[in-house]
Amino acid sequence: MHATQLFELMIVTLPVIIALHFFANRLGLPPAVALLVGGVLMAFVPGLPAFSPDPELMLVVFLPPLLIDGAWSISGRYLRRHMIGIASLAIGAVVFTTLAVAWIAHLLFPSLPWAACAVLGAIVSPPDAVSARAVLERVTLPRRLTMLLEGESLFNDASGLVLFRFAIAASATGAFSTVDAVQTFAMLAIGGAAIGCLVGFVWVFIARRLRDEYLIIVSTLLVPWAAYLLGEHFGFSGVIATVVAGLICGSYQNKIFNAATRMRGNSFWTVAIFLLEAAVFILIGLSLRGVVERVGGFGVVIEQMGGPVLIILVTLLLARYVWIFLSDLVIVLLRRLGLKRYAPLGVRGGVVLGWAGVRGVVTLALALSLPQEFPGRDFILVAAFAVILGTVLIQGTTLGTLIRWMGIRPPESDRTRLSLSEAEAILMQTQLAYVQSVAYDRDGQLVHPMLLEQYTKKAAAYERFVGQEDTMQPRVEAHFDVVLQAIAASRTELIRLHRVGDIDEHTLGALQKNLDLEELNAIAVRA
Template sequence: MDPTHLFELVIGMFLAIIVLHYAAHRLGLPPSVALLAGGALLAFAPGLPTIEVDPELVLIIFLPPLLMDGAWFIALGRLRRHMIGIASLAVGAVVFTCVVVAVVTHLLFPSLPWAACAALGAIVSPPDAVSARAVLQQVKLPRRLQILLEGESLFNDASGLVLFRFTIAAAVTGAFSTVDAVGSFFVLAIGGALVGIAIGTVWVLLVRRLEDDYLIIAATALLSWTSYLLGEFFHVSGVIATVTTGLIAGWHQHTVFSAATRMRGTSFWTVLVFLMEAAVFILIGLSLRGVVERGGGIDVVVATMGLPILVILIALTLARFAWVFGSDYVIRLCNMLGIDRYTPLGARGSTVLGWAGVRGVVTLALALSVPEGFPGRDFILVTSFAVILGTVLIQGTTLGKVIAWAKLSEPASEKPRLTMSQTEAAMAQAQFVVVRSRAYDGDGNLVHPQLLERYQRRATSIVDYAERTEDYTPVLHAHFDLVLEAVATGRRELIRLHRAGEIDDETLHELERDLDLEELSAISAKA
């Protein structure tokens, strides 16, 4: 394809993202579903070329920043607290699902080698980080379920990639060693973690020495690809390296970033991640045409592969449910034996967790990277794509309804010890203490009376609000509504003065920034 046409296609894809996101919002659909369906329709549009996706390039471009984003903002305390449950899903559920899919595939196609069946299982077994994020952004879950799904999506790609590489090697060489596979997994994981720790430490030291906001944001934007590529360069897990780096950077960003850097960087990063997430689903949809053509056309695919694919999709879903419910039963059994460190999710919580296994870009990239001439390659490719479509279109659209049916509540053990109002009261009290200590000079004369009065009044009112939140909420909403109205009026007057030539551009931008900060502060306080 001509480079100019390729650039035009990319711009067209981003325009389609905006249109499809807007359509999803208007129709009440998850954006991932609209993007996937829109990309599939565009794939068959007259005049558009068949999109050939390079699997290695897709993984390198899209996976690192999306993994970094998940690790950066994840609740680290809850991640540590639920690490055993996350490991159970990220490793145990992936291996179990891989085995189930391999067995079912071999029963459907006895002539297909076991290694090829296992390769299909490895491809479709890990739920995808991108798809999980797209679904979780649209629903409200208890903190424990949220962290289990987020943590699983961060770490399970490493399990799937290791399984995939070993099954491909087994098909080519005819030999497979479970001991070697387990040993390789731990080497890759530990090595990836060490690379991530090194990159994260260097980033923290670097950011502390850089003084330019834009240099800091640029260095941070490149962090994910640096970690992933260095991990792969040293033949360890680039996924684990990226996640580890993201956890370190996310932990330290509160102390090494200035307020301006954090605001600018978060805005830039949010738009970047939005475009990359959306582009992933568009690319998956656009790849449909090539997959169908490879399978012999839509009629041939449905007639010859439809039923086996449906059976595998059902087996895949049931395998996840079996693992989740089995793990919950083990926790119940431990509780009966007096080991009560963990609390069972219960049937409703387990149902939600089992239904949340959406596949995406990793499955597509692994399927496309199956070597030419590999046994059953066309069936593996079509099945992988069908699994992505099925999980996104079915589970992605119905997860919200399943959560609403479950009526899950937050366990007392997962609730923070302090509410937001109590935390604000503690902050206000600490601020008042430091202002009071500096409000007098060495001779005991009050030199900052207005500051002292302001912070004392603020500390007193916030403590009072924390004790009677419901009484004050309507008054505060009205207060901040009026603040927002005043900001809007001030902005209109500022623009009028600029349009009339009464003030210059520098004054406009400076005062507009102050109004923006005041508006954001009022919106945050009202929320």
């Protein structure tokens, strides 16, 4: 596929993404499922050239921004609190799953070298950040489960990539050293973290000195690729470098961004991440055609590989569950010994955590990067696609139902010390205190009577709302419904004034912006 065809495919993909998202929302399906199915159907459209993505380019283009978006918004406090559990999933579960899949694969195909079986395990073992986000954004989970899944998706790609590289090396040399693997992983992680710290703090230094909000937003676009590419260039983990840089930038964003930068930056990144995530699932679907044609068609896939692939899928799921419940058992035993810092997830939490392990772009990229002559490459490719399709289509679509069946609800411990309305009341009292301090001049004369009256009323209203949310919310919604209708009426009149020539484009734009801000504020307060 030459450059012009690739660009045409990108343009064609945009309306497909819009349509698939629209129908997914109307049907109540996860958009990832619709996009993946749509990509598969597009792959077999007559006349459409076969699509064969560059796996290394896929990782470089998609992984850094999607990783840093998750790291940027994750809570550092809760990440540190649950770091042992996250490490257990991101490292322990990945290693355990890799070994389990390798063992089963060798039982299924005794002629397949152990190293090639380990490669298969390393490819399919790490759940994917993109897929995890696509699943989590449509469900409500307790904070601990959410943090475990989000944290796992940020770091497990690093362990999966390291295992993959060692398995490939072992396949070429016939030798493997556990000690060397552990030392190398530690070096990659520490070096990646150092690169991430460097990139993160350099961005903080530069962003604080940029006065233009657009330049600040563009600088955020450089961070993920700078961290990832520098980490990979110096032989460290680009994944960990990107995540650490995102954690640092995210922790400083509230000190650096003003309101305009935050709103425009959030809008920019929301659209960018939406397009990247959609493109990932479309590309995964498009790539299926080349794999099917390589192995001889769907008939060969079903007849010769269907059974073993199904066994690999079941092994993946069982291995994840075994690791989760064994880890929970260890916590129970430690609590009986008096170490009660950590609480077990319980059966229901473990079931949901195990079912949420969805695979995606990393599994695809690693599978496609295998050399043409690699032992068992055809089966590994088919198994990788089956794992992606199976986990997204089955686990992704049923996770919400499973959560409802398990009766998973956020516990009381998830509540913060202050509720949203209590925090709003405190902020309003702070604003009132400042207005009171400047409302009078040095002679004691009131110079800002309207401001003082306005903020006094607002502070009193917020105080009355605390503790009365359920009874007062309908009145608040009715109030701001009228405000929104009044804004809509003003907007209609503004457009009429412009249409008849009473105002020019400059006035139209200025007043439209004011109405937009009023509307956004009313929507936020109403919610």
